[in-house]
Amino acid sequence: MGNLVSWARSPWGDSVLTHISWDLFWASLIGGLLFLVAHGGYMLFSQHHKRDSSEVDRMEADRKGLPANVLRHGFVARMFHWVMAFSMLTLLLTAFLPIVGVQFAWVQWHWMAGILLTASIMFHIVHATFVLDFWSIWVGPKDIPEFKAEMMREVGIDAPGPKPGKYPLGNRLYHLAVVVAGLSVIVTGILMMWRVRTGLVERNPYMLTDSTWGITYVVHGLMGVGFVGLVIAHIYFALRPEKLWVTKSMIFGTITRRQYLEHHDPDRWVAESKSGSNVG
């Protein structure tokens, strides 16, 4: 595998970082695929315990006021998600296709997609802060009871304790990873805009020192290859049969009332109708 990062001699003879080793890309890719296989295998034996259908029936009866379809992702949120997905895929393809041997002039598409990603993320932050329930996707100490309960359920025990709110814990942990990696690539990527010719900023390739630039590139690279694994995992889950209802909700916006009650804790996530008014 060689070194995980590549070093070079700066014009002044100092050792500076330049890039991550592209071996790490393969590591991330293989890691993502291994996870996929491992998880797929595991799911064959998974005892995941969702809410008993009898209980769901009871809850459904109790909540006649719920609409038939519960809004999970508003239009704006869905737009954001898909724009981000598009830009992220473009970024990954433009970054990594040349490494696997598909050579083309990728830089322009890469930074343009990067700008799209940055814009969409900035919008998302504002939107999540002021419109969405910002904390619904966050992870914190208060999630420990849910974590314990979900682990029990995973081995087939109908454990007491909280059910997931709007987002299951795994979902929220994934989001956290994406936040960290995403902000890292965005911040480093924005700095890199001063390195390449974009016409958007007054270039200054010497804005940072040689060694700081090296760190910038390595962070960008590390997080970038990290996304390879993350995206593989994400797509994998999106395509798993038992999760397709979630995927559909990212397209159509809603889940059925029954799905809502099956998978969520109505107390932790108060359903909205498609019109957006609180129900129940």
Place this chain on the structure above:
Amino acid sequence: MGQNDGMAGAVERLITLDVNGQQRRVDVLKNETLAMTLRYKLGLTGTKLGCDRAECGACTVLVDDVPRYACSVLTHSVRGKKIQSIEGLAAPDGTLHPVQQAVVEGQGFQCAFCMPGFVMATVGFLKTNPAPTRAQLAHGISGNLCRCADYNKILDCMMVAADKSRGA
């Protein structure tokens, strides 16, 4: 051709070179240039190193009568070829080559560090064009740099040299 460990194209270090009409047995590193071999192994220091980068001509020697920069030729690549350096130009009795004679008569060159290279380049060029015009001669020996910039006198001498060489 050296053939060690049976591998095609492999090279032996101990080789025989044809230098100035003599067969010289010499131990040559793989990464050794002809200029280094001549200067440091065979004692032929008339071949000068001005730049060691093929951009001054002070190291010019003839390889099979063709002027080449000895600084930029691997010695191993001239096995079996006829190498002529400035030391091999005069006759064994000391009679100067017509080109050398012309330089002596015309008091050509100043510091003369470039001189062996210029002389060899001229000898090589005159083999391909024995009766050059002054302009053709200048082109022919344009791969040699003279920092004293005695170019005018060099061309004067070398035009005489061309006449002498034809007469010889």
Place this chain on the structure above:
Amino acid sequence: MAEQQKPVAPAIPVAPTKPAPGEAPKKLEFRLLGHNYTTPDLVAKVTGKAKYAEDFRAEGMVFIKLMPSPRPHARVISIDASAALAMPGVHGILTAKDLPAPPPPPGPVPAAAAAARPAGTPPGTPAGSPAPQAAAPGGGGAPAAPAPAAGAAPPVAAPTPPPMPPEFALTDEPVYEGEPILAIAADSEELAAEAIDRIVVEFEALPFVIDPLEGMRPGSPDGRTQGNVFVGPSMKTVKWTAADMAMVDAGKFPVNAEATETLTYGDIEKGFAEADLIVERDSQQQTTSHQPLESRSAMAYWQNGKCHINVSTQSLARTVAAVAGWVGIKPEELVLISEYTGGGFGSKIPGSQSIAIPALMSKKLNGRPVMMRISRAEETYIGRVRPGYQGWVKMGFKKDGRITAVDTFIVEASGPYRRQGDHATSANLATLQFQAPNMRFRGLSVATNTPPGTSQRAPGGLQSSVWFEPVVAEAARKLGIDQVAIRRLNAPEGTAQFGLNPPNTPPGRPRNKVTSCFVKECLDKGAEIFGWEARKANSGKRTGSKVRGIGVATGAYTAGSIGVDGLCVLRPDGKLEIHQGIGNLGTHSVVDTARVIAEIANVPWENCEVVWGNTAKGLPWSSIQAGSQTTYAHTRANYATGMDLKKKLTEIAAKDFGGTPEQYDTNAQGVIRKGGGLRLTWAKAAERAIALGGIYDGTEVPKELNAMTKAAAAAHKGRGLMGVARDNLPRDGQTYGFMSGFAEVEVDVETGVWRILEYVGVADVGTVIHPNSLGGQIHGGGIQGIGHVRSQKLVYDPHYGAGLSTRLHHNKPPTILDIPHTLKWAAVELPDPTNPIGAKGIGEPSVGAAAGAVLNALADAIGDGIIRRTPVQPEHIMEALANGGKPAYEPLTAFI
């Protein structure tokens, strides 16, 4: 040695020729001098037998590689060489700490100090002190050292900062990229390089300056910790105002910015008020490296308590003390060998500091021979440069073309170590070349973290022609005056006066004057050979995309110093050994000036052997071989020596055969009685001298001789009849050589590519002593000047302070195809009256004349206002012409 001997020896003037008032100077005729011959070193050169420094070998020789500084300015914090020294085949390391303490100024007459004053040293210089700087033909340039005399700021009340420390061979505070930090000796260069790769050096980065004008920006870093501007031997920090720098940023030179040096003559305000036409311009000249074809390689070993070094140096006698100082030994412990030098052009006047490295390494290795081969890239870093200029010039003219005033401001890129002073030299030369009645020079010598500046063939002289000549040419065009005529009108003549003074110099102080000057004759002869009048029809002639132009310019430079020694020994085998302390750097002067002794004493040249190039052979004290001073200095010294030899010969004859010495003379066979036959053969005379001893065989020598000459005489005493003398001949004034240059160029206006069609140089060199060599100097110097105008440059990346033009194809010295296929030259051959031989130097004046002529021809072809910097690259012309004559390049940026 195939020259025709003339049957009759002409009368030799026994004292400086002084033409009677009104009498026109006449050409001197000699038996040997003035005739072509073959120098005795030529066969060795053309057969490859001549040994230059890197051609020497010795048993057990090891090889040095240097570690260059990766940074333009830094402090070495630590060096860990343990891994390198542990490698088998690695023998030793040398760092700055291993170098001896600073040497005292070298030589009985400190070579550097004596020669470092700018040309045109103002009055007040002690009379009889050696002439100011000079550089040798084919190897010119004066040594660089602190130059406190002319050009320095007037004394100020503030306490003077301490003088800057000298430069060493290795350093703990590199002040330019590539400066050697340490040396490693190993079995091979390759192994030494591998070893250096394993050495860990920790640096503390220090601020640096590349473009001198950037160093003037308020708040900008200084090139040295002591400041950014050299003032005399010291430094201080000078920053221009924000308004000044705003002008720089707008591409205009701020003419009212602060200067640390001011020199004046007359009253420029009055001068400009009288002018009918004023021409001014911003201007820039590049820094160029010397690039002698032989790098400064050196090989050293110790034997029997003496340090033997094979070196490449311009002036052997003057290198001994310097090298001994750098090695930390006494001059008598040093054997210096330099029989052949592959060019120097000012960069090897007293050798170079790096010579000490193999010597000290060898000492560490118990005398083992050490070879230090300097590569071309290393030569580009440590091999010295000519300082570039940025600035402004303004000249006033009367309607008839008479110059009324000159004002100039020159910022010199001096490199990191010392004030070079080329800028002040240029200004002083302008007062000579153009005889301006009023002039002011303001200047700064700015420290840059680029290779150290030193004299390069015509230091300040080349730049003077490039700086001022195009302004004169523009004025002539504007006034409708012929270019030759305007130069004739302003040319110096006779014992012309020149020189600038520091401000507040009391009025009436006498100026410098030259010993002879025949510029007008040079212009006339050049115009005739060039066919100036006929070629005027070519001016501006367009054929397709090509336009032609013609130009003329003059060049001037010091051309002679005084006070050096000569030494010869007439041996009992009848041969005359002529010892020369000057180096053999290609100018042939080492042999040409030796012929003076043979000439004077009537010894056939076939009987003469010239001894040079090895201090163990006993060599007399010499001039520095630089500044075009050798020919003058050593024809005088060897004239005195020849006279001494002849005097002793006739004295011996008088002793043996009666009568007075005056009744005897010499001919090709030996000593004759006037009107009678041969009395003493050369061999017999030598035997008699040995028998007589005393002054005749060198046992007693004059006290006035230099210690080095005395040591040489002592080594050779008793071997024959010794002629030995110091040049005590009188001289009133300073000796300068002059050139006129004429050029025709052709410019392709679509691509900006230009070529020179014709060049003619005519020299005022006094008596011509060797026509072939003179032609070589006129053209060689001329082409070096052309290289300056055409292509040579040094390029630096300003962010990293790193040299980019480390290769010849980057720094672009001129090739054989960059000049016309045929060049012409001539000399006016009017003797200098202060030299009995009448000869002067010419290595430097040739440089500026050619550069100026080509620049003027270019402007004649494409118009004024386009060329503002050198080298004139194709795009400078092409872009400006495509842009309606407006230059598109950056006018003031340096090192691009």
Place this chain on the structure above:
Amino acid sequence: MPPIRDAMSAFELFQPASVGDALGILDRHGADAWVMAGGMDTFDWLKDRIKKPKVVVDLGMVDELRGIKDAAGGLEIGATTTLTTVANNPLVKERFPLLAEAALIVASPQIRNQGTVGGNISQDARCWYYRAGWPCYRAGGNICYADTPTAVNREHAIFNADRCVAVNPSDTAPALVALDAEFVIKRGSAERVVPAREFFIGPGIDITRLTVLQPGDLLTAIRIPATWAGKAHYFEKVRDRMVWDFALVNIAASLNMSGATISDARMVVNGVAAEPYRLDAVEAAIKGRPRDKATAEMAADLAVQGAVPLRHNAYKIPLVKALVKRAIRGEAEWATS
């Protein structure tokens, strides 16, 4: 620590006598092997100690790689044929004078005596930052030192720069592109024939190489079709010095005339992009037009569309225009004098 120059590192040397042997050695040593023909580019890298290959494969003994032969009215030139041979070959001079002229104007006589046509077209970029061994994009790093606000980039690219602004320095490459040449590349037992246009690649495609040649590849021959034989040709190189200089800009053009009008054309400039820059728009626009001033003016403007100058190389725009005009007018200029 800082770079030490001018001491070549040791390597294993192979001097195969046949293409087959050479390919075998290359196959065995993969990326460790360095192919050397004339060595005029190689020695710089090795002496600068920037490249330290374990194995050098000297092609000098492979006779089958040398020579020029007729190929159906065109020519096939062995990759290690020297530039002198190309410049003096009667067939080249008769059919493709622009190639002869381009070869004759390379560097210096001795370099042409040793440098090969294959080496000339596949030589690496001469950007002085890259050649200094600095860790730029082309060297696998993350910056172009030549494209910074303070960089000295007079010799750099005005077209198709993508992070790296180095240019292709070859004189023969544009000539071969203008002749629709094809390049025969062998690898192991496989052979592929690559059109000139695809042989040269820009930084967008691969920032670390100027051609498609990868470790293990061996350029064996150059095929020039008969298409442009005997047609109107033009070559000109603008440079600072008449010897040892790379082109600031050079131009190679072949024009097929049908009477007084241009029926087809190839026009290529080099020294302006990382690949020989083919002026497609010009080629299309001058079809059916005479070789006159009007066509030249029109073509000149088209030629420089899309040019992006750097701080020190804006002159290349008018220079390209001037050369395009001259190529169309076909005036004989001093090429080599």
